[in-house]
Amino acid sequence: MSETKSMNQQGFLNLFLTAGCDSFPHALRKSFLVAVWFAFLTFPIMVIKVNTIENTVVWHWHKIGYLAVAVFFGSFIWRWLLARKELKKDENREETRIESLLTRVQSHPVLKYLALGVLAAAAAVFPQVFNLYQTNIMISCLLYIVLGLGLNIVVGLAGLLDLGFVAFYAVGAYAYALCNMHWGLNFWFMLPVGAVLGALLGILLGFPVLRLRGDYLAIVTLGFGEIIRLVLENWGEVTMGPSGISSIDRPALFGVKLGVIGSTHYMYYIMIGLVILTIFSVNRLQNSRIGRAWLALREDEIACQAMGIDKMKTKLMAFSLGATWAGMAGVVFAAKTTFINPASFTFWESAIILSIVVIGGMGSIRGVIAGAVILILVPEYLRDFAQFRMLLFGAIMVLVMVFRPQGLISAKRKVYEYKVNTAGAANE
Amino acid sequence: MNNPVLNVNAMSKDFGGIRALDEVDLKVADREIVALIGPNGAGKTTFFNCITGIYTPTSGDVLIDPSAEGRTVRINGRKPNHVTELGMARTFQNIRLFPSMTALENVMIGTHCRTKASIWGAISRNPATRREEQAVIQRSYDLLELVGLENYVNELASNIPYGKQRRLEIARALATDPFLLLLDEPAAGMNPHETKELERLILKIREKFNISIMLIEHDMKMVMSMSDRIYVLDYGRMIADGTPEEIAANPDVIKAYLGEDHDD
Numbered sequence A: 001m002s003e004t005k006s007m008n009q010q011g012f013l014n015l016f017l018t019a020g021c022d023s024f025p026h027a028l029r030k031s032f033l034v035a036v037w038f039a040f041l042t043f044p045i046m047v048i049k050v051n052t053i054e055n056t057v058v059w060h061w062h063k064i065g066y067l068a069v070a071v072f073f074g075s076f077i078w079r080w081l082l083a084r085k086e087l088k089k090d091e092n093r094e095e096t097r098i099e100s101l102l103t104r105v106q107s108h109p110v111l112k113y114l115a116l117g118v119l120a121a122a123a124a125v126f127p128q129v130f131n132l133y134q135t136n137i138m139i140s141c142l143l144y145i146v147l148g149l150g151l152n153i154v155v156g157l158a159g160l161l162d163l164g165f166v167a168f169y170a171v172g173a174y175a176y177a178l179c180n181m182h183w184g185l186n187f188w189f190m191l192p193v194g195a196v197l198g199a200l201l202g203i204l205l206g207f208p209v210l211r212l213r214g215d216y217l218a219i220v221t222l223g224f225g226e227i228i229r230l231v232l233e234n235w236g237e238v239t240m241g242p243s244g245i246s247s248i249d250r251p252a253l254f255g256v257k258l259g260v261i262g263s264t265h266y267m268y269y270i271m272i273g274l275v276i277l278t279i280f281s282v283n284r285l286q287n288s289r290i291g292r293a294w295l296a297l298r299e300d301e302i303a304c305q306a307m308g309i310d311k312m313k314t315k316l317m318a319f320s321l322g323a324t325w326a327g328m329a330g331v332v333f334a335a336k337t338t339f340i341n342p343a344s345f346t347f348w349e350s351a352i353i354l355s356i357v358v359i360g361g362m363g364s365i366r367g368v369i370a371g372a373v374i375l376i377l378v379p380e381y382l383r384d385f386a387q388f389r390m391l392l393f394g395a396i397m398v399l400v401m402v403f404r405p406q407g408l409i410s411a412k413r414k415v416y417e418y419k420v421n422t423a424g425a426a427n428e
Numbered sequence B: 001m002n003n004p005v006l007n008v009n010a011m012s013k014d015f016g017g018i019r020a021l022d023e024v025d026l027k028v029a030d031r032e033i034v035a036l037i038g039p040n041g042a043g044k045t046t047f048f049n050c051i052t053g054i055y056t057p058t059s060g061d062v063l064i065d066p067s068a069e070g071r072t073v074r075i076n077g078r079k080p081n082h083v084t085e086l087g088m089a090r091t092f093q094n095i096r097l098f099p100s101m102t103a104l105e106n107v108m109i110g111t112h113c114r115t116k117a118s119i120w121g122a123i124s125r126n127p128a129t130r131r132e133e134q135a136v137i138q139r140s141y142d143l144l145e146l147v148g149l150e151n152y153v154n155e156l157a158s159n160i161p162y163g164k165q166r167r168l169e170i171a172r173a174l175a176t177d178p179f180l181l182l183l184d185e186p187a188a189g190m191n192p193h194e195t196k197e198l199e200r201l202i203l204k205i206r207e208k209f210n211i212s213i214m215l216i217e218h219d220m221k222m223v224m225s226m227s228d229r230i231y232v233l234d235y236g237r238m239i240a241d242g243t244p245e246e247i248a249a250n251p252d253v254i255k256a257y258l259g260e261d262h263d264d
Ligand SMILES: Nc1ncnc2c1ncn2[C@@H]1O[C@H](COP(=O)(O)OP(=O)(O)OP(=O)(O)O)[C@@H](O)[C@H]1O
Pocket: B015, B020, B038, B039, B040, B041, B042, B043, B044, B045, B046, B047, B093
């Protein structure tokens, strides 16, 4: 027993020290070279420090020493991770522990409702337990879950790379802000209107654009997103230009205007409702005739058409349905912040939503939720390290792409129920 | 009256300056099994692509008559999905399944053009949608059973052995409820035993669904034993057609094709 254990440990150490190389000296040399190269590259920013007041140069030689040592050991870890991934290639295709746990809970009749109950209770008491700041962060996380699930229909299910998703979000937000400013239309009326506007715009834009494929589609949608933002910025008479629209009404509860705390809590519950609605709809959609057509389209366009699926119609449905959720989320966003300007709808926003989908797991509802939680909540709680947020964001991206290209929680296919015919009966 | 279900008249297809198909004529009668043979690069797959709408023929007519009663429709230039809806379903030479969907789902895709659940139906799951969905599942399962894939129902298509993937493609094509099934080299990569089983399956499909079948195939033994008629394509030209016996005796064919192939 202890023998095998020590054997394993030895095997592990061996792998760690020589991963990706022929031998330990080779590995040492490789790591050494990497460290030197890194030291060389970062030399100008790490070591040389110009004191502009005294016009002297200060040399921080010790910094480069730390860096070289860190890179030296880091490269061992990196190679080991890569080698381990190679080793576990076949296992990787199986479910990870978290995934199988989720599936087991989901397929267990009692556990399933227990888990849902706990989740519901936690969601319900969240604003009571945590302070206003935390609740606000949670609201934006929920908002990104909705946006992510909407984009998931377009990118994850139908495989259409849309980099201008934020355009529909902006349209929803501005629709509510403008209608509220001019005609005092309320939130509950504008929520469905925002959804319909998003859908219409999706169809309008999708018609010419969806003839393009892959990268071309990505670039055109990116351009479209920027056009919408530029229009919002420059069409001052209507959109108030870069200064934006302020004092947008928060949603009122049965005509009663709530205070800041009350309305934040109210907003939170509205978002919970919207998230549930979104999960419910997307879940049903993805296991329906339409959802299967989206998947098929993503997998093989030619085969899909040859099986009788209207490519254009199916793509348009995905595109406009995704836009529907963006439109709704836009209305909520405007009501939540009570102030919007074009700066809220930059390409960066589209990129974050796309990252949520890609990192979480394309086409997987659980994955998108996990992605939103990680990418929105983690940076919020790391505000102390604000200057490293982008770095962290990038690091998460690279790590996920290298080690789990299918996303954190990959999509699982539904198992359908059917009647097995008695032998031979079907054949005659 | 016994009108041909598929009637191709003087169809040509040019790729730039290359004429891949040159005034090709071909007819398929109701419940007939027709084989299209020819050396590599003769234009057989191009022929399938032209009649199923993946390519638009440069000239000529593609006429179909699903009920074989003289109500002919010209389908040149129609989109592939429309052609499938009209009742011509195909398989691909280089298997084109949907790899990350299960075998059952692959077949369910085939029923898409025969069902009509909408977005609203999907979200609300009203009784009509539920009924339709259940019927689709059952029919798809039955088709899987027919082609002998009942053990792979919930397996991802990419995890299914090669020979079985070809059968899955046939099941998927059958799910579109065709009057003419087009098979592009269904026996490619199969061993003699599997080929024999495939032959039985194709004959069974004709009996069960009363449909016509057209196949491209390089396996001469299979072609000779199961086809009612054979067409021979060479360099985009139809050089012969007739019963297997006639084709086997045709000197042009032997020269162009069988001559090199029959030695082994
Ligand atoms: N999209 C295309 N563009 C240009 N040329 C093409 C195209 N498709 C096919 N061809 C050409 O048309 C000719 C016929 O090709 P096709 O694939 O139809 O042959 P085939 O009879 O199916 O051969 P095989 O037995 O190898 O499958 C070939 O010379 C091929 O290079």
